[in-house]
Amino acid sequence: MVEVNEALIKKVAELSRLELNEHEIKAYVKSIGDILKHVDQLSTVNVDGVEPMYYGVDGSLRLREDVVIPFPTDENGKPKVLKNAPEVMHDGFKVPPIIG
Amino acid sequence: MYKTIREVHEAYDTKKTTPLELTRHYFSEIKKSKHNAFITICEDRATKQAELQTHELNTKYSGKVPRQEKPLFGIPIGIKDVLTMDGVRTTCGSKMLDNYIPPYTATAVEKLENAGAISLGKLNMDEFAMGSSNENSAYGSVIHPTHPDRVPGGSSGGSGTAVAAGLCFAALGTDTGGSIRLPASFCGIVGMKPTYGRISRYGQIAFASSLDQIGPMTKTVEDAALLCQVMAGQDAYDSTTSDAPVEDWQKAVREVENTPTAKGYKIGVPQEYFIDGIHPEVRKAIENTIQVLKSQGAEIVPISLPHTQYAVATYYVIAVSEASSNLSRFDGVRFGVRPPQAMEAKNPVEFYKKVRANFGPEVKQRIILGTFALSSGYFDAYYRRASQVRRLMRQDFENAFKEVDLIVSPVCPTTAFKLGEKSKDPLQMYLSDIFTIPASLAGLPSMSVPVAKDSEGLSIGIHLIAPRFHETVLFKMAGIIEKVTP
Numbered sequence: 166m167v168e169v170n171e172a173l174i175k176k177v178a179e180l181s182r183l184e185l186n187e188h189e190i191k192a193y194v195k196s197i198g199d200i201l202k203h204v205d206q207l208s209t210v211n212v213d214g215v216e217p218m219y220y221g222v223d224g225s226l227r228l229r230e231d232v233v234i235p236f237p238t239d240e241n242g243k244p245k246v247l248k249n250a251p252e253v254m255h256d257g258f259k260v261p262p263i264i265g
Numbered sequence: 266m267y268k269t270i271r272e273v274h275e276a277y278d279t280k281k282t283t284p285l286e287l288t289r290h291y292f293s294e295i296k297k298s299k300h301n302a303f304i305t306i307c308e309d310r311a312t313k314q315a316e317l318q319t320h321e322l323n324t325k326y327s328g329k330v331p332r333q334e335k336p337l338f339g340i341p342i343g344i345k346d347v348l349t350m351d352g353v354r355t356t357c358g359s360k361m362l363d364n365y366i367p368p369y370t371a372t373a374v375e376k377l378e379n380a381g382a383i384s385l386g387k388l389n390m391d392e393f394a395m396g397s398s399n400e401n402s403a404y405g406s407v408i409h410p411t412h413p414d415r416v417p418g419g420s421s422g423g424s425g426t427a428v429a430a431g432l433c434f435a436a437l438g439t440d441t442g443g444s445i446r447l448p449a450s451f452c453g454i455v456g457m458k459p460t461y462g463r464i465s466r467y468g469q470i471a472f473a474s475s476l477d478q479i480g481p482m483t484k485t486v487e488d489a490a491l492l493c494q495v496m497a498g499q500d501a502y503d504s505t506t507s508d509a510p511v512e513d514w515q516k517a518v519r520e521v522e523n524t525p526t527a528k529g530y531k532i533g534v535p536q537e538y539f540i541d542g543i544h545p546e547v548r549k550a551i552e553n554t555i556q557v558l559k560s561q562g563a564e565i566v567p568i569s570l571p572h573t574q575y576a577v578a579t580y581y582v583i584a585v586s587e588a589s590s591n592l593s594r595f596d597g598v599r600f601g602v603r604p605p606q607a608m609e610a611k612n613p614v615e616f617y618k619k620v621r622a623n624f625g626p627e628v629k630q631r632i633i634l635g636t637f638a639l640s641s642g643y644f645d646a647y648y649r650r651a652s653q654v655r656r657l658m659r660q661d662f663e664n665a666f667k668e669v670d671l672i673v674s675p676v677c678p679t680t681a682f683k684l685g686e687k688s689k690d691p692l693q694m695y696l697s698d699i700f701t702i703p704a705s706l707a708g709l710p711s712m713s714v715p716v717a718k719d720s721e722g723l724s725i726g727i728h729l730i731a732p733r734f735h736e737t738v739l740f741k742m743a744g745i746i747e748k749v750t751p
Contacts, residue, residue, distance in 0.1 A: 177637045181633055182593075182618055189626070189629070193629075196691050200581060200634065200691060201634075204582055206574075207582070207651060210575060210654050212653035215654075217652035217656065218653075218655040218706075221474075222505050222507075227504060237351075245368030248368065249366060258599050261608050261610060261616060
């Protein structure tokens with residue numbers, strides 16, 4: 166059984182790219198601790214030799230032809246997908262500089 | 266008001282009303298309503314469509330509804346805000362997508378609209394479909410249709426309330442662990458989750474991809490059957506969709522409703538679903554219904570689903586693990602809200618953190634849990650083990666279905682609880698889904714049908730579960746129950 170403490174929550178929040186304040190960290194230590202305590206009962210189930218069920222469907226998924234389907238464009242011929250971009254530059258997604 | 270889609274079509278044929286008049290009626294009801302069921306309404310879009318249909322009914326179709334070509338002609342519906350519609354804001358109940366205008370339409374919505382349905386707007390829901398009470402929406406809680414101090418159930422709470430309160434004729438919900446069936450039970454309507462793979466998930470913003478399914482929420486079993494058969498089928502845009510034949514389920518329901526008999530059906534009653542925690546009135550209502558089915562000729566068979574007690578634990582590990590992966594796409598680069606402070610970030614990690622501050626507390630909790638369950642050192646003990654128990658739960662059902670055609674249980678241990686009653690205790694909230702989760706994990710078609718009300722007038726639904734791709738038997742039994750219960 167894992168001990169849920171502030172260090173664990175902080176570490177996993179970092180992996181999740183989430184910023185938590187002190188209040189949130191304390192709240193999650195309690196609630197995630199409670200949930201994982203409930204989850205710990207799974208350790209009592211005999212799962213020897215049981216194949217994990219990771220998917221909702223059986224067998225392999227079918228393949229389709231590799232064909233190009235043009236993405237929808239607006240009345241000006243611009244890709245509609247760019248309409249939701251927080252910032253656009255030269256028909257691309259603009260992000261802050263990431264190389265210092 | 267009209268009870269079934271068939272009745273609406275008869276009213277159109279006899280000129281008692283028109284698609285435009287009915288659409289206007291619903292917008293007037295939506296504007297008067299205090300339920301907070303809709304996040305976005307599409308009044309112009311819907312009205313234009315209704316005007317066109319009203320015109321075409323009199324011209325192109327010579328006054329007669331084209332039932333074969335457009336089985337949902339002129340039927341005003343609501344769409345859970347987890348499903349995309351081209352050009353219509355889709356928030357998924359989250360501030361993260363407050364400004365998101367999808368460039369494409371979900372296959373399920375497209376099929377309904379091609380069949381003539383008129384989309385009135387986007388229905389409120391728990392943020393990213395994570396919740397059992399609809400109290401996790403960034404756009405405020407949805408109010409129960411008849412009891413203002415109660416929750417409508419979640420996560421498709423807007424859909425449940427909107428149908429029950431007469432704000433739309435029918436609605437789409439989505440169900441990952443009970444998100445259609447629970448609000449249907451609490452709101453007193455029919456809610457159906459098809460077999461995993463029946464209906465394309467293309468355009469459904471993903472929560473847990475191995476569990477998510479779209480389904481109808483309606484006033485009657487017959488209408489649920491009709492919506493389901495319109496939406497079902499293989500889709501090139503969702504490789505998990507099945508080519509299993511789609512039957513005329515509406516016809517099957519009408520046949521049993523004309524001659525309701527449960528003779529020849531073997532109905533399984535799992536002992537593990539009648540636990541101490543069930544509210545006595547819920548237990549009584551379900552037991553009464555089982556007795557009615559017995560008196561209608563059904564054979565009642567006690568069965569065991571031995572891994573039921575592990576359902577909630579199994580589900581929460583799997584669902585949050587998949588969610589933590591699915592929700593990594595909300596990075597503020599291509600879509601969604603990018604707060605101004607993100608632009609001042611010194612590096613990508615800081616940028617993502619500023620953007621992802623838009624998630625609400627329950628969503629953050631599930632991302633953290635899922636990231637933990639998938640992380641190095643914990644994967645085997647949590648995600649892998651839960652996936653093994655999931656297989657055992659599915660085998661429980663396969664064994665049971667060697668003996669019986671269908672399984673019945675309560676939908677939820679309680680009726681609609683009070684706003685705020687469980688929102689501070691996530692585990693108690695998660696336990697609301699204890700009876701709906703197993704069918705989700707096993708990918709089985711299942712359904713909530715209203716059968717009674719408790720002493721406070723709150724609805725109680727019975728839960729039906731059928732083998733994979735056996736929607737026909739599910740709809741038939743639901744039709745029988747609807748007919749033979751008061």
